[in-house]
Amino acid sequence: MPEFPADVPRAALPGQERFVAPLDQTPLAETGSFDDSRPPENQWKEAWKRLRRNWIFWVSVALLAVVAVVVLLPQWFTDLDPTYAQLSRSLEGPSEGHPAGFDRQGYDVFARTIYGARASVLVGVLCTIVVTVPGVVLGAMAGFYGGWLDAVISRVADVFFAIPLLLGALVGLAIINNLWPDRGYWGSILTVVFALAAFGWPQVLRIARGAVLEVKNLEFVDAARAIGKTRRANLWGHVVPNSLAPVIVLATVSLGVYIVAEATLSFLGLGLPPSIVSWGNDISAAQNQVRSGQRLGVMFWPASALALTSLGFILLGDAVSDALDPKSRNRE
Amino acid sequence: MNPTPLLEIEDLRVAFRQGKQDVEAVRGVNLTVYPGQTVAIVGESGSGKSTTAHAVIDLLPGTGRVTGGSIRFDGREIAGQGKKVVRALRGSQIGLVPQDPMSNLNPLVKVGRQIAEVLVANDVAKGKDVDRRVVELLEEAGLPNAEQRAKQYPHEFSGGMRQRALIAMGLAARPRLLIADEPTSALDVTVQKQILDHLDVLTDDLGVAVLLITHDLGLAAERADHLVVMYKGQVVESGPALEILQNPQHPYSKRLISSAPSLASQRLLAQQRAEVREQAQEAAEELAEEVAHTDAEFGGGGDYVVEAEHLTKVFTLPGTAPWRKEDFVAVDDVSFRLRRGTTTAIVGESGSGKSTVARMVLDLLKPTSGTVRFDGVDISTLRSKQQQLALRRQMQPVFQNPYASLDPQYSIYRAIEEPLATHKIGSKAEREARIRELLDKVSLPWSVSRRFPNELSGGQRQRVAIARALALQPEVVILDEAVSALDVLVQAQILSLLAELQSELGLSYLFITHDLAVVRQIADDVLVMEKGRVVEQASVEEVYGSPQQEYTRRLLDAIPGGSIELSR
Numbered sequence: 023m024p025e026f027p028a029d030v031p032r033a034a035l036p037g038q039e040r041f042v043a044p045l046d047q048t049p050l051a052e053t054g055s056f057d058d059s060r061p062p063e064n065q066w067k068e069a070w071k072r073l074r075r076n077w078i079f080w081v082s083v084a085l086l087a088v089v090a091v092v093v094l095l096p097q098w099f100t101d102l103d104p105t106y107a108q109l110s111r112s113l114e115g116p117s118e119g120h121p122a123g124f125d126r127q128g129y130d131v132f133a134r135t136i137y138g139a140r141a142s143v144l145v146g147v148l149c150t151i152v153v154t155v156p157g158v159v160l161g162a163m164a165g166f167y168g169g170w171l172d173a174v175i176s177r178v179a180d181v182f183f184a185i186p187l188l189l190g191a192l193v194g195l196a197i198i199n200n201l202w203p204d205r206g207y208w209g210s211i212l213t214v215v216f217a218l219a220a221f222g223w224p225q226v227l228r229i230a231r232g233a234v235l236e237v238k239n240l241e242f243v244d245a246a247r248a249i250g251k252t253r254r255a256n257l258w259g260h261v262v263p264n265s266l267a268p269v270i271v272l273a274t275v276s277l278g279v280y281i282v283a284e285a286t287l288s289f290l291g292l293g294l295p296p297s298i299v300s301w302g303n304d305i306s307a308a309q310n311q312v313r314s315g316q317r318l319g320v321m322f323w324p325a326s327a328l329a330l331t332s333l334g335f336i337l338l339g340d341a342v343s344d345a346l347d348p349k350s351r352n353r354e
Numbered sequence: 355m356n357p358t359p360l361l362e363i364e365d366l367r368v369a370f371r372q373g374k375q376d377v378e379a380v381r382g383v384n385l386t387v388y389p390g391q392t393v394a395i396v397g398e399s400g401s402g403k404s405t406t407a408h409a410v411i412d413l414l415p416g417t418g419r420v421t422g423g424s425i426r427f428d429g430r431e432i433a434g435q436g437k438k439v440v441r442a443l444r445g446s447q448i449g450l451v452p453q454d455p456m457s458n459l460n461p462l463v464k465v466g467r468q469i470a471e472v473l474v475a476n477d478v479a480k481g482k483d484v485d486r487r488v489v490e491l492l493e494e495a496g497l498p499n500a501e502q503r504a505k506q507y508p509h510e511f512s513g514g515m516r517q518r519a520l521i522a523m524g525l526a527a528r529p530r531l532l533i534a535d536e537p538t539s540a541l542d543v544t545v546q547k548q549i550l551d552h553l554d555v556l557t558d559d560l561g562v563a564v565l566l567i568t569h570d571l572g573l574a575a576e577r578a579d580h581l582v583v584m585y586k587g588q589v590v591e592s593g594p595a596l597e598i599l600q601n602p603q604h605p606y607s608k609r610l611i612s613s614a615p616s617l618a619s620q621r622l623l624a625q626q627r628a629e630v631r632e633q634a635q636e637a638a639e640e641l642a643e644e645v646a647h648t649d650a651e652f653g654g655g656g657d658y659v660v661e662a663e664h665l666t667k668v669f670t671l672p673g674t675a676p677w678r679k680e681d682f683v684a685v686d687d688v689s690f691r692l693r694r695g696t697t698t699a700i701v702g703e704s705g706s707g708k709s710t711v712a713r714m715v716l717d718l719l720k721p722t723s724g725t726v727r728f729d730g731v732d733i734s735t736l737r738s739k740q741q742q743l744a745l746r747r748q749m750q751p752v753f754q755n756p757y758a759s760l761d762p763q764y765s766i767y768r769a770i771e772e773p774l775a776t777h778k779i780g781s782k783a784e785r786e787a788r789i790r791e792l793l794d795k796v797s798l799p800w801s802v803s804r805r806f807p808n809e810l811s812g813g814q815r816q817r818v819a820i821a822r823a824l825a826l827q828p829e830v831v832i833l834d835e836a837v838s839a840l841d842v843l844v845q846a847q848i849l850s851l852l853a854e855l856q857s858e859l860g861l862s863y864l865f866i867t868h869d870l871a872v873v874r875q876i877a878d879d880v881l882v883m884e885k886g887r888v889v890e891q892a893s894v895e896e897v898y899g900s901p902q903q904e905y906t907r908r909l910l911d912a913i914p915g916g917s918i919e920l921s922r
Contacts, residue, residue: 037359037386038580040593042603048590050605064806065762241759245819248716249773249826250746263763 072345079341085334092139102133104299113317125304125320126311134299135323141300142331145214146281152219154273157226162265164227165234166257176231183224188286190221195292207298214293218283222276229272233265240264267346275339278332285328301328360428360531360563361387361410367422368402368409379405379418381587387563387580389530392554394566394578394595396610398841402587403567404453407533409433410565411448412440428530446476449524449562453536455516459508465519466492466504469526476527487526495522496552514545521553525562532557535567542703542868547912550577569841571614572871572915575599583607613846614915615871623874624895630857631696631878637860638695641829645729645748652729652748659829659862660692660715660749665724667710684710686886687724690879692830697856697863699873699894701909702883708866711883712834715864716751717742729829743777750823754835756815760807766793766818767803773825792821796851813844817851824855832864837872849875871913874898882906 063071073079092099102120108128116123122131164175182190194217205213237243238261246256287293288302296303301324308321368380380402387393395403408414410425410432425433427447432439444450452458460468469488473479479487485504492500495518508516517537524532534553538546554577557564568574574581574595581595583606591604602608642659645652667685685707692698702708713719715726717733726733728745736745750773753759760769770789774780780788790800796817807815816836823831833852837845853876855861865877873880873894880897882890882905890903901907 035357035386035388037362037384038388038593040597041384041589041591043588043590045605048585048588048604048606050585050609062765062804062806063809064765065808068808241753241755242761244713244718245751245753245759245822246761246772247718248746248749248751249776250743251772251776255776260761260763264761 069345073341076341076344078337079345082334082337082341085330086338089139089143089331089334092136093143096136096140099136100130100133102130104129104133104137106130113311113320115317116319122323123317123319125308127307131304131320131323134304135301135327137299138301138304138324139327139331141211141294141298142281142284142302142328144211145218145284145294146277146335148211148215149218149222149280149284150273150277152215153222153226153276154269157223158230158262158266158269160223161227161230162234162257162262165231166238166253166261172231175227179224179227182221183228185221187218187221188283191217191283191287192290192292194220195287199292210294210298214284214287217287218280222280225276226269226272229268230265233268234261237261237264271339271343271346274342275336278335278339281335282328282332301325357388358429359386359426360389360391361385361565362426363406363410363423364426365423366406366409366420366425366433368405368414368418369421371417371419376421378421379587380409382423383584383587383589385582385589385592387531387565389563390558390561391580392557392564392566392578393580393582394568394574395582395584396568396571396574397584398569398843400586401584403569403584404535405587406584407535407565407567410533411444411450412437413450445472445529446478446527447529447531449527449529449532451517451520451524451532451534451537454540455513455520456540458520459511459516461508464505464507465511469504469519469523472523472526478527491522491526492519494556495519495525496548497522513541514549517541517545517549518552521549521556525556525560528560529562531563531565533565533567536569537566539569543870543912543914544703544908546573546914550914570914571599571610571842572913574915576915583610609843613842615842615845615849615869615875626853627875627878627894630853633857634860634862635693635695637858638829638862639860641860642694642729645829652731652744656730657693658691659694659729660864661727662691662711662715663689663725663727665689665711665714665726666722667707667714667719668722683886685714685721688881688883688886688888689724690881690888690891692862692864693878694829694862695856695860696878697865697876698879698881699865699867699877700881700883701867701870701873703868703909705885706883707886708868708883709834712751712832712864712866716749716832717745747777747826748828749830749832750826750828751832751834752816752819752823752836754838756812756819756839757807759819760815760822762807764806765803766805766807766810769807769818770803770822770825773822777826779826788825789821792825795824795855796821811844812840813848816840816844816848820848820851820855824859827859828861830862830864832866834866835868836865838867838869845872852876870909882909 106129108124110128111124112126112128114124120130120132122135125131160175164172195213198213198217243256243260246260251259284293285302285305288300289306291306293302294300304324305321305328308324311317312321363383363385366380366383367378369376369378383406385393385406395406397403405414405418409420420433423433424431427443432443459465466485466488469491470484473484473487488504489500492504497503497515497518511519521537537553538549541549550573553564566574566578578595580592581598582592583590583598583604585606591598591602591607598607599611602611665685665688666683669682669684671680671682673680688711690698700708700711710719714721717726728748733745736742764772767789770792771785774785774788779785789803793800793802798814798817798821802810802814807818810818837848840848849872852863856863863876865873867873877894879893880891881888882897882903884905890897890901890906892902897906898910901910
C-alpha cells in the first residue's frame with residue numbers, strides 16, 4: 023500500500039490545489055427562498071394531476087361515461103320496450119332494428135342489455151355508499167379512541183368479516199324472499215344492497231381503522247391538541263380527512279365488485295326478481311340456450327356489458343390508487 | 355515525486371431523467387483522492403454530494419446516469435465502461451458504507467452470513483476460512499463478543515452496532531477506497547464519535563483511502579485532509595480542510611462556516627445571548643403582568659413561569675405473557691424551573707426521556723407522579739374547558755419533524771388561523787390582519803398563506819409552525835427538536851429568528867435537543883438527561899466551561915469540530 027508522503031506539502035498535490043469557483047458560475051440563492059410562480063396546490067390537486075397523466079384513467083373514464091349515459095337515458099339507444107315479449111320471434115337471430123336478436127321469451131336482447139344497466143349500476147353505487155359511510159365512521163372511532171370501544175367494534179366487525187360476502191348475502195336474501203316475496207322495484211334493489219352491505223362494511227372498517235391509527239400519531243395531531251382542540255374536533259378535522267385516500271381507493275374498486283356480486287345473486291335466482299330487468303337475470307335465463315347451443319348471442323350481450331362495466335370501475339380504482347399513493351406505484 | 359492519484363474525477367456530469375427532460379444533479383465536478391487519504395465532500399441536502407459518490411460505483415438511483423466527464427480509478431477510466439468493469443471494482447477495490455444502518459442490512463439473514471457473502475463474492479476467503487474471517491472483521495470493526503454477534507440477526511443490534519457491521523462489510527475485501535455516505539448521521543453524537551474514531555484508526559492501519567460524504571462541516575474538517583464543498587451540483591470550493599475553514603473564499607463556504615453551530619465563537623455567542631436575555635426578561639415581565647390581568651387563573655408564579663417537580667412517567671409494556679406487564683420508567687424524578695424570558699435546554703440522546711418531559715409539560719401526557727406548575731398553578735387542577743383553553747393559550751409547542759407537524763390538507767392560512775378559530779379570537783378581518791403580522795414576524799411573504807405544506811421547504815414549514823405557535827401570544831414555547839431536522843444554514847436562520855422573537859415578545863423557551871452544539875446559541879440553563887434521569891443541571895457557561903459529570907463531558911467531546919480553532 024503506498025504511503026502518503028509526509029514531505030510533500032498537501033496543498034501542492036496535483037488535483038488538490040486550492041480551488042474557488044468563480045461566483046458568476048455558482049450564483050447563490052437566498053437560503054429559504056421559494057418559488058412563487060406556480061399556483062398553489064394541495065395534495066388532492068396533485069393527485070388529480072397524476073391521475074390525468076394516466077392512460078388507464080382515460081380508458082376507464084370512456085367506459086364509464088358510456089355506462090352513465092346508458093343508465094340515465096336508455097331511450098336514446100333503443101325505442102323498444104325491454105319487457106315487451108313477442109313469443110313468435112323466440113330465439114330469432116339479429117335483424118333490422120334488432121341488432122342482438124331475441125331471447126327465448128321473445129324479448130329484444132339489445133333493449134334488455136341497455137335497460138339492465140340501471141339496476142346493476144344502482145346496486146353497485148348504493149352498496150358502496152352504504153358500506154363506506156358506516157365503515158369510515160366506525161373505523162375512525164375504533165382506531166382513534168382505542169380501548170374498549172375499539173375492542174367491541176373490531177370484534178363485531180370480525181364476526182361479519184368471517185362470513186363470506188356472497189354466502190352471507192345468499193342466506194340473508196333467501197330468508198327475506200321467503201318472508202316478503204313481493205317488494206316492488208326499490209324494495210328489491212334495497213334488499214340486495216343491504217344484504218351485500220351487511221357483509222361488506224367490515225372491509226372498509228379495517229382499512230379506515232388502519233389509516234387512522236397511522237395518522238393519529240403524526241405530530242400535527244398533537245399540535246392541534248396543544249392548541250386546545252377537543253379530541254372529537256381533532257378526529258373529524260384532522261385525522262379523518264388525512265385517512266381517506268385508502269378508503270377512496272377501496273370504494274372505487276368495490277363499485278365493480280358489487281356490480282358483479284349483484285349479477286351473481288340474480289343469476290342464482292336470489293337477487294333481483296325476474297320482473298326487474300337486470301344483467302344477472304338475463305345471463306341466468308340465457309344459460310339454457312348456451313348449454314344446448316341454440317343461440318350464444320343471448321348470453322353474449324348482457325355478459326359483455328357486465329364485464330365491461332365492472333372492468334371500467336376496476337380500472338378506475340387502479341388509476342385512483344396510483345394517483346393517491348404514488349409510492350406504491352409499480353413502475354418499470 | 356508525487357504519488358499517483360487513486361481516484362480522479364474530472365468534469366463529472368450526472369443527470370436524472372424527469373419526464374422527457376434531463377435534470378442535471380452534478381455539473382462539472384472535479385475531485386482527486388490519493389491513496390490513504392481522507393477526502394470529504396460537504397454540502398446541504400440536494401447539493402449532489404451523494405450522487406457524485408454513487409456515480410463512482412455506478413449505483414445511481416432511479417433514472418440517474420453519467421452524462422459526461424471521466425472517473426479514473428487507479429489510472430483506469432471506469433465511467434461509461436459497462437457494468438462489468440465497475441462490478442469488478444465494487445467490494446474488492448472500492449467499499450461502501452451506506453447512510454442508513456436500519457435499512458441496509460437484510461433483516462432475515464444473520465449478520466455474519468451477510469459479511470460472509472461479501473467475502474465469497476470477492477473470492478477473499480473460502481470454506482472454513484470464511485467464518486474465521488467474519489469474526490475477525492467484526493472484531494476489527496469494534497464489536498465485542500464478535501463470535502456470538504455474527505450469529506445474531508440485525509434487529510438484535512443497536513444502531514451503532516449495525517453501522518459497525520456495515521463498516522466490517524465495506525472493509526471485508528480490503529478495498530483501497532472506502533466511500534462512507536453520511537455513515538453516522540442517523541446515530542447519537544457519542545456513538546458517532548466512537549464510530550468515526552474507530553473508522554479513522556482502521557483506515558490508517560490498512561492504508562485505505564476514504565471518501566467521506568457529510569452535511570456537517572465540523573465533522574468533515576475534523577476527519578479529512580482535503581475538503582470539497584458542493585452547492586447545487588457544483589464544487590464551489592476545495593482545498594486543504596483547515597485552510598478552507600480558517601480562510602473561506604467562496605461566499606457559500608463563508609456562510610456555511612459562520613452557520614455551523616460547533617464552529618461558532620464562544621465569546622461572541624455569550625455576548626449576543628446576554629443581550630437577548632436582558633431584553634427578553636424585560637418583555638416577559640410586562641407580558642406576565644398583562645396575563646395576570648386578563649386570565650384570572652394565572653399570575654402567582656413570580657420569577658418562574660414553569661416549574662416541574664419530581665416528574666416521573668412509567669409506561670406499562672407488554673411482558674412475556676398477556677397477564678404479565680413490565681414497567682418502563684421513561685422519566686425518573688425530573689425537576690426543573692424555567693425562568694421568565696429565558697431558555698432552558700433539555701439535552702440527551704435518543705431514549706433519554708427528554709421528549710416525554712416536554713409532552714408532560716404541555717399537558718399532552720399525564721405524569722405518573724409529580725407536578726407541573728404553570729405560573730404558580732398546578733396544571734393538573736385545571737380541568738374545566740375554560741381553564742384548559744387558558745393554559746393552552748400560554749404554552750405552545752413546535753415539533754421536530756417539519757414534514758409531519760402541519761396538516762397537509764390545511765393551507766398555511768388555515769393552519770395559522772386554526773388556533774385563533776379554536777379560541778374564538780377576533781373577527782374574520784382581524785384574524786387576517788393577525789396572520790399577516792405573524793407571517794411577517796417569521797419573515798415569510800404573504801403569498802405563502804395560500805400554499806400547502808407540501809409546497810414549502812423544511813425551513814419554511816418550521817417558520818409556519820412557529821407562526822402558528824405564536825398566534826395565541828403564549829408566554830412559553832416548547833421547542834421539541836425544532837431545528838434538528840434542518841440543514842445547517844436553515845438551522846442557523848431559525849435559531850436567530852427564535853432569539854429575535856424571544857427578545858421582542860418576552861418568550862420563555864423550553865428547548866429539547868440532542869445537539870449540544872446548538873444549545874450554546876440559544877439556551878441559558880441546561881438540563882442533561884440520561885436514561886430518564888437528570889445527570890447535570892447548570893447554566894450554559896458552567897456546562898461548557900466545567901462540566902461536572904462524565905456523561906456531559908462525553909457529550910461535549912462528541913461535538914464534531916468542537917475543538918477546531920478558527921483564526922477569527
